[in-house]
Amino acid sequence: xxxxxxxxxxxxxxxxxxxxxxxxxxxxxxxxxxxxxxxxxxxxxxxxxxxxxxxxxxxxxxxxxxxxxxxxxxxxxxxxxxxxxxxxxxxxxxxxxxxxxxxxxxxxxxxxxxxxxxxxxxxxxxxxxxxxxxxxxxxxxxxxxxxxxxxxxxxxxxxxxxxxxxxxxxxxxxxxxxxxxxxxxxxxxxxxxxxxxxxxxxxxxxxxxxxxxxxxxxxxxxxxxxxxxxxxxxxxxxxxxxxxxxxxxxxxxxxxxxxxxxxxxxxxxxxxxxxxxxxxxxxxxxxxxxxxxxxxxxxxxxxxxxxxxxxxxxxxxxxxxxxxxxxxxxxxxxxxxxxxxxxxxxxxxxxxxxxxxxxxxxxxxxxxxxxxxxxxxx
Amino acid sequence: xxxxxxxxxxxxxxxxxxxxxxxxxxxxxxxxxxxxxxxxxxxxxxxxxxxxxxxxxxxxxxxxxxxxxxxxxxxxxxxxxxxxxxxxxxxxxxxxxxxxxxxxxxxxxxxxxxxxxxxxxxxxxxxxxxxxxxxxxxxxxxxxxxxxxxxxxxxxxxxxxxxxxxxxxxxxxxxxxxxxxxxxxx
Numbered sequence: 001x002x003x004x005x006x007x008x009x010x011x012x013x014x015x016x017x018x019x020x021x022x023x024x025x026x027x028x029x030x031x032x033x034x035x036x037x038x039x040x041x042x043x044x045x046x047x048x049x050x051x052x053x054x055x056x057x058x059x060x061x062x063x064x065x066x067x068x069x070x071x072x073x074x075x076x077x078x079x080x081x082x083x084x085x086x087x088x089x090x091x092x093x094x095x096x097x098x099x100x101x102x103x104x105x106x107x108x109x110x111x112x113x114x115x116x117x118x119x120x121x122x123x124x125x126x127x128x129x130x131x132x133x134x135x136x137x138x139x140x141x142x143x144x145x146x147x148x149x150x151x152x153x154x155x156x157x158x159x160x161x162x163x164x165x166x167x168x169x170x171x172x173x174x175x176x177x178x179x180x181x182x183x184x185x186x187x188x189x190x191x192x193x194x195x196x197x198x199x200x201x202x203x204x205x206x207x208x209x210x211x212x213x214x215x216x217x218x219x220x221x222x223x224x225x226x227x228x229x230x231x232x233x234x235x236x237x238x239x240x241x242x243x244x245x246x247x248x249x250x251x252x253x254x255x256x257x258x259x260x261x262x263x264x265x266x267x268x269x270x271x272x273x274x275x276x277x278x279x280x281x282x283x284x285x286x287x288x289x290x291x292x293x294x295x296x297x298x299x300x301x302x303x304x305x306x307x308x309x310x311x312x313x314x315x316x317x318x319x320x321x322x323x324x325x326x327x328x329x330x331x332x333x334x335x336x337x338x339x340x341x342x343x344x345x346x347x348x349x350x351x352x353x354x355x356x357x358x359x360x361x362x363x364x365x366x367x368x369x370x371x372x373x374x375x376x377x378x
Numbered sequence: 379x380x381x382x383x384x385x386x387x388x389x390x391x392x393x394x395x396x397x398x399x400x401x402x403x404x405x406x407x408x409x410x411x412x413x414x415x416x417x418x419x420x421x422x423x424x425x426x427x428x429x430x431x432x433x434x435x436x437x438x439x440x441x442x443x444x445x446x447x448x449x450x451x452x453x454x455x456x457x458x459x460x461x462x463x464x465x466x467x468x469x470x471x472x473x474x475x476x477x478x479x480x481x482x483x484x485x486x487x488x489x490x491x492x493x494x495x496x497x498x499x500x501x502x503x504x505x506x507x508x509x510x511x512x513x514x515x516x517x518x519x520x521x522x523x524x525x526x527x528x529x530x531x532x533x534x535x536x537x538x539x540x541x542x543x544x545x546x547x548x549x550x551x552x553x554x555x556x557x558x559x560x561x562x563x564x
Contacts, residue, residue, distance in 0.1 A: 004449040007487055011494030018499060018518065020545050037487065046488075047496035052515055055500040059406035062423065067405055068398065070427060072385075075434055278419065293419030312421050312462055340424070342465045 006033060014044050063289045066282040070251070074338055112316065112330040113323030115371045116173035116192065123153070126165040126199070143167075143199055145182065154180040161200040168196045171212070174327025176303070181206075184219035185226065188304040191324045192247070213245040215304045228255075232283055236263040242273075243301050249320045254280035258297045266290045306347040312340045315362065319375070326351045329372045339363065387437045387447070395444060397437075401430055404448070407497040408455055414489045415459035415480055425462065429454040452490055502548050510544035513537055 013030045016022055022030065034043045120132040123142075131141055139148050143165075147154045153169065171177045171193045179187040182200045189195060193212025207227040218226045220239030228235040230246040233253045240260025246253045255264050257273040264271050264279040269290035271279055278295040302309035308325065310318055318341060319330045325347055339362045345354050355366040355373065367374040385397040405426060412422040432454050433447065441447045460481050479485055499518075503511055516526040523541075527534040 003483075004452050004486075004490060005445055007490040008445055008448055008452075008494055011491045011498060014491065014495040015498040015502065018495070019502060019514070019548055038484075043491060046492045047499070048492065051519075052503070055496070058410050059497070059500060061419075062405060062409050064402050064405055067423065067427065068401055071401060071430055071434075074427070074431060291419070295418050295420075299418070311418065312424055312465075314424070340428070342462075 003037075006037070009033075010037075010043055011046075014046055017044050061291065061293065063282060063291060066251075066289075109374075110332045110334065112332055113320050113328075115323070115327050115329045118170065118172040119174075119327075121172065121175065121177055122170045124168040124170070126167065145200070152178040152180065155182040155199060158182055158200065161198075161202070164198045164200070164202050166196055166198055168194065170194050172327070173324050181208075183221060183224075183226075186217040188215040190214065190303050191327075210244055211246060213243070213247060213303070215241075215243045215301055217241050232266055233279075233281055234265050234267075236265075237261070243297070245300070247320070247324075248283050249317045250314065251283050252280050253283060254278055254300075256295060256297050256300045258301065264290065302344070303347075308345045308347065310345075311342050313342070315339050315341065315358075315364070318358070319373075322351070322354070322373070327371065328368075330375065331372060332375045333377075385434075387434075387441070389444065389447075390440045390442045393443075395447075397434060400444075400447065403501075404451070405430075407493060408451055410497070411452070411489065411493045412455060412459055414493075415456075416462060421462060425455060425458045428458060448494075456486060506544055506547055510540050510547065513540040514544050514548075517541065 010030065010033050013022060013026055016026065017030070030044065034041070037043075120134050122130050122132055123138075124130050125141075125143075129141075131138055133148065133153070142148065143155075145156045147156060169177070169179060169189070171189045171191055173192045176191055177189045179189060179195065179197075181187065181197060183206055185206070187195070190213035193210070193214060195208060195210050195212075195214060197208040198206075201224065204224060205227060206221070206224050207229065209229045211230065214228075216226075216228065216237075218237050218239050218241070222238050226237050226239075228244055230244060230253060233244075233246065233255065235242065235244055235255050237260065240262055241258040242260075242262050243256045243258070245255075253266075255262065255273070256278045257275055259275055261275075262273050264273060266281040269281075271290055271292050273279055273292065276294055276297055277292055278300070279290055279292050281290050299309050299311055308321060315338060322328065323330050328351070341358055341362060343357060345357065351373075352368060355368070359365055359378075363378050365376050365378050367376070385401075387395045387397050387400070389395060408426045408429065409422060412425055416422055416425070429451050433450055436450065441450065460477070463477055463480065503514060506514060512530060513526055516529060521529065523534050523537045527537045530537070
């Protein structure tokens with residue numbers, strides 16, 4: 001810490017030297033530190049590049065108000081107590097004590113995520129009729145160009161329809177599914193996802209709506225752009241591979257590009273993505289900047305190979321993902337300080353083993369009862 | 379029920395510092411700093427968030443001054459980044475060499491001095507009026523007064539005038555930073 005304080009002081013002198021020179025005392029001080037810490041090096045040669053454009057880009061990559069909102073949310077419990085609130089708290093404590101004495105088992109637990117009411121993959125037809133894909137008679141009720149394979153629904157052939165009709169596919173928690181659209185585009189659908197698409201695409205564009213998470217391998221067609229609409233974000237492409245996530249587990253919607261090029265917009269901002277880039281927009285707070293950054297797509301698309309990949313991921317986010325994969329309700333005994341976990345886990349790992357792995361490197365404990373996971377401090 | 383009073387830090391010398399201002403002013407700097415260790419944006423944001431939360435958690439220990447608050451943040455971020463690289467060595471395509479390199483004293487010294495001085499220059503310049511800023515930017519690029527005058531289509535006297543006024547403004551914003559430790563040396 002002491003050494004770092006000296007680095008910071010050096011930086012202040014360097015800054016002044018660059019802007020308008022140092023006086024004699026300052027110059028001497030800088031030389032002394034330079035000799036002590038980095039003999040044979042010229043510390044005042046920093047920083048190497050500070051053209052206004054580079055600096056602007058360098059310091060404009062984050063949404064500050066959004067980050068501050070996140071910070072406030074996470075430090076909410078540690079609020080400062082004022083004298084008058086202490087008096088009020090004592091009164092509350094006495095009253096609270098009585099209440100607790102009466103209903104001592106009612107310390108309100110927090111339900112972080114809930115299991116799904118639905119347990120079948122469902123298809124909603126254009127006429128509003130809902131059918132379950134596990135129904136043995138389902139194929140008789142599908143449109144003629146629709147084919148049902150195990151774990152996959154395929155729409156075949158492209159005859160331009162006179163009227164566009166839509167289907168909606170609902171994937172509940174605890175499962176995933178595949179879809180081939182009428183233009184040959186392949187879609188991987190994650191658990192807890194809803195997708196609304198035309199049975200046959202029209203002549204001008206290929207437009208679908210998504211809620212949840214999906215990975216797309218879009219069939220190339222330069223004349224008809226493929227557009228994915230989700231609440232808060234729109235992704236437009238011609239032919240490429242990308243992932244869209246709109247769960248908002250951590251207050252974010254994002255799109256990740258693996259190959260090709262896509263155009264992402266959130267109503268205010270529009271950005272073109274390069275491969276291995278991510279575009280995200282924050283849905284908490286009231287600023288809605290669209291941020292682009294580089295990323296490792298493998299970390300975000302693991303789900304389609306049946307893998308959960310966590311990198312310094314918050315427990316809150318992990319538990320929401322677990323609820324989705326294993327279709328369970330997650331209940332915390334109280335609000336707790338956030339913890340972080342990294343690891344690769346297969347979807348096929350039994351839930352108990354997965355939770356054990358998390359227990360081993362965090363300070364929490366889990367208990368599974370039927371379809372509910374309870375979390376407590378160790 | 380969050381109001382401003384909830385986020386004040388009191389330093390050893392008795393100064394009251396708004397943590398909200400400290401957070402908002404410095405988040406971009408610390409975020410840029412993590413870029414020297416890690417590429418992935420979400421991880422970087424989370425690490426900076428965590429470091430701010432740690433620092434906020436330490437506020438009752440009474441930081442000596444604002445400088446030690448920054449030093450604490452840098453140390454915390456560095457440790458978190460190194461931990462992260464260590465955990466994800468294979469996946470992030472970094473070798474042991476990279477880990478050794480980033481945990482060395484020299485790497486850290488270069489990184490901190492470079493980031494901090496760059497950010498201070500950025501901050502100081504941003505506070506200038508547009509005309510002064512342009513003059514100072516040309517000056518930083520190594521241009522002489524005469525060349526600046528030609529470039530901006532103003533007289534040399536005006537350049538000098540802007541420079542003087544820029545120095546005054548810069549002294550105001552940088553002065554207190556330097557004063558605190560130069561004075562004690564005398």
